[in-house]
Each structure stands twice: as C-alpha cells, then as structure tokens.
Amino acid sequence: MATLTTPPRRRYAAAGGAAAAGEWAVVSAAAAAAAGRVMAIGKHELMRRTGLPARDLRALDPALPCPSGVVGRDRAVVVNLERARAVITASEVLVPAPRDPSVAPLVAELQARLAAGAANASPAPPQEDAAGASLSPPGGGKVLPFELRALEVCLEFACKSLEQEASMLEKEAYPALDALTSKVSTLNLEHVRKIKSRLVAISGGVHKVRDELEHLLDDDADMAAMHLSEKLAYQEAGQSSRFDIGKEPSEFDEEREEDEIEREEEEDDDDRSIAFTPKIDELENLLEAYFVQIDGTLNKLSTLREYVEDTEDYINIMLDDKQNQLLQMGVVLSTATLTITCAIVVTGVLGMNIHIALFRITDTNVFWEATGGMLAGAAALFAAAMLYYRKSGILRFQILSRVFTTTSGQSLTGNTVDVLDANVVLQCKMLHQIQNVPVPDSRRSHSFNHQPTMK
Secondary structure: OOOOOOOHHHHHHHHHHHHHOOEEEEEEOOOHHHOEEEEEOOHHHHHHHHOOOHHHHHOOOOOOOOOOEEEEOOOOEEEEOOOOEEEEOOOEEEEEOOOOOOOHHHHHHHHHHHOOHHHOOOOOOOEEOOOOOEEOOOOOOOOOOHHHHHHHHHHHHHHHHHHHHHHHHHHHHHHHHHHHHHOOOHHHHHHHHHHHHHHHHHHHHHHHHHHHHHHHHHOHHHHHOOOHHHHHHHHHOOOOOOOOOOOOOOOOOHHHHHHHHHHHHHHOHHHHHHHOOOOOHHHHHHHHHHHHHHHHHHHHHHHHHHHHHHHHHHHHHHHHHHHHHHHHHHHHHHHHHHHHHHHHHHHHHHOOOOOOHHHHOOOOHHHHHHHHHHHHHHHHHHHHHHHHHHHHOOEOOOOEOOEEEOOOOOEEEOOOOEOOOHHHHHHHHHHHHOOOOOOOHHHOOOOOOOOOOEO
C-alpha cells in the first residue's frame, strides 16, 4: 500500500509553522487599556503582520535547535536570546507563549515600560549598584524609537535573568565547595557535581548572549537594520523602494516568497546600507551598556569556575597524600613482617628434633635469654631498616616549614608538623600559582596540613 509523505522542504516549513501557531502576547504603544492582550495568531497571519519569512519564525520555537541572535529585517526585529524571545515591529511587540511562568515577567515588563508610548524618555544605560542590581535614572535622556525601547526591555530582561541565576549559583556553590574541602563524602561530591552542571549551562547561555551583542557591535549594517521607525519614515517619504512595507506574502506562494526574500537580502545588502544609513549611535551605546553588564556576569562565572577547578586540584592532592600514606604504611608493615619472620626462622631451627648438649641443661633461664635475644635482634633489624630507608630517601622523616603564597599576596602556613613528599609540595605551589584573579576573602585559603607521605 502506498503511503503519502510530505516532501522534506514542506515538512521543514510545517515545523516552522508550529512555532508560530498558538498564543502570542501583543504589547503596543497604544492606550493602557489596549497596551497588552493575548491573541491566537496563526503562521500566515503572523507573516502578514510582521513581514517575516518562516525561517525567522522557526527561531522562536524553543523545541528547535536554533542559535541565539537578534536579527533585523525590513519590518521587524527578531529577538531570540536565552531568556527573551519576541518579534518587535515599529508599533508593537509580539511575545510567544505568554502564559509560561518564565515568559510572564517579560510581558509584564514590556507592558509597564511601553504603555506610555513615545512620550517616555529613554533611561540612561544601566549601572550596577553595590548589590549588582541595574540602576537607571527615572528621567532624562533622548527619546528612543519604540522598537529600540522594546529591544532594551528584552536585553535588560535577558541580562538580569542570567545575572540572577549566576548570583544564586554563586551563593550556593562556595559553601558547597568549602564543605567538600572539609569532608570528602558521596553527598558532598553529588552536590558539587550538580552545581558544576548548572555552572556549565549558565555559562553557555551567558556566552551566547555576549557573543551576539559583540557581533551586533561589530556590524553597523545589522544595527542599522533595527531602526524600523526610520525605515518607515524613509519609505513614506518616497526616497526608497527597498522597504516596501505594504508587501504581503501570499498564502499560497509562501515558498516562492521566501526564496525571493532570501535572494534579495543576499544580493542587495550593500545597496541597502548605501540607500538607508540611519544614525546608530544610540543603539550602539545601548548595546555597549548591556555588553558590559553581561561581561561582568561572565567574569563572575569564570571566577567561580576557576575556584571549582582549584578545589578539584586540592582534592586530588589530598587523595595523593592519602595514597602515599598507605604506601608508606605498607613498607613499614612489610619490614616489620620480615624481621619477625627472621625470629621465627631461629625458633624453627631450635625446634628441630635433634640431640645437642643445650637440650640437656636444666636451667630455664637459657630459654628466656634465647627468646629475648631473638626479639632484640628483630627490633635491631627493624631499626636498621628504618635508618636505611631514611638515608636512601625511600621514607623521608623531616620537619618541613612550608609557606604557600597565593597570587593575592596572602600566605597559607601549616600550623602543624608537615611531613610532605617533594612532589606534593610542588603540586601545592603550582595550585596557588594558577590563579590570576583573586577570590573572595572568605574563599581565599585552604588548610594544607598533610600527613607523612612517600616519594
């Protein structure tokens, strides 16, 4: 029986339609009563409303492996960051899945910041207070276009969300690492493993946002494409035919329309930059401010990652020290067994069934003298072996006073008698020389009190 299958290209387009279908929160610059509403918008309606092809709508589907990015098109800006997904036009913002608990704060922030419309002055670039929160003066500054104010809200939401997650992880990680340093147990190891997994995930998200902001700052054409209001004014003045905002993709010729849009974008990108050159200073300052903020979050995560790696190195040194102690104990026990075996050999020789004059002596003191002599001989052999081990370097027993200096200038000194192997001392010094960034004062040192080790 023959089965009907969808061609690969149409299946791919259908997957993109699934991302666009569903509920969308529409936030506009109109009156407060109509500023935010939830609407069920289909794929084709969304394409007519924003002028976006299906491949851009697929980027908003969290189920599809699409890279993070902020892309400017003729009539809309597609924002796909780690914690913020939206489609921004010159007059409204569309946010997918508004009932999701992780998306609802973004919708509320957009409604609060954009309800007043263009009358609101743009806040100054965000500054961090002592607690790391973003601060902006309530007034002053030049009025930004609607799309740039909406983009600022999305960037602020993404950066603030990542910063909050990084701060929570930092507060949880340092005590867990200190507990693991004090006591190596299965519970502590499992806790640190989960923290390290979260650290990798959050660091990946921060890296993506930072790389995207850096890419936008390096490309003036991408920043110019985000000035939708100026594009609209430029087109209405009749000075350009490139930005045809009245053009609507046909519902039946969707694939042909997508090919034409893609081909035109690839062939005429240079002509567009020449025909339309808005001032990008305001957007550049905005992106630089949030680039600095996300870069600070990345520095915090990098410091935490280095502290995790240092803790792992310290745990490995502790395990090496314990292994050396076991090896040393094995050598000592083997030597003691050898000396006792020598005494047992003498006992075996004297216990042979032979007739000698010594057996005819009735004085029992001779037995005790022989026994004491064997024990004294075994002890002498053991002491001689220990002396030989010390002189040859097999076992090193010497009082060491080691001072470990960190890169921040503070020292770590053992308060007890350290009996260390030379390679363990070298590892400890290397451990405290790899840090280039000072860690918090409460996390700055560990107690390096080692037990006797082997070479």
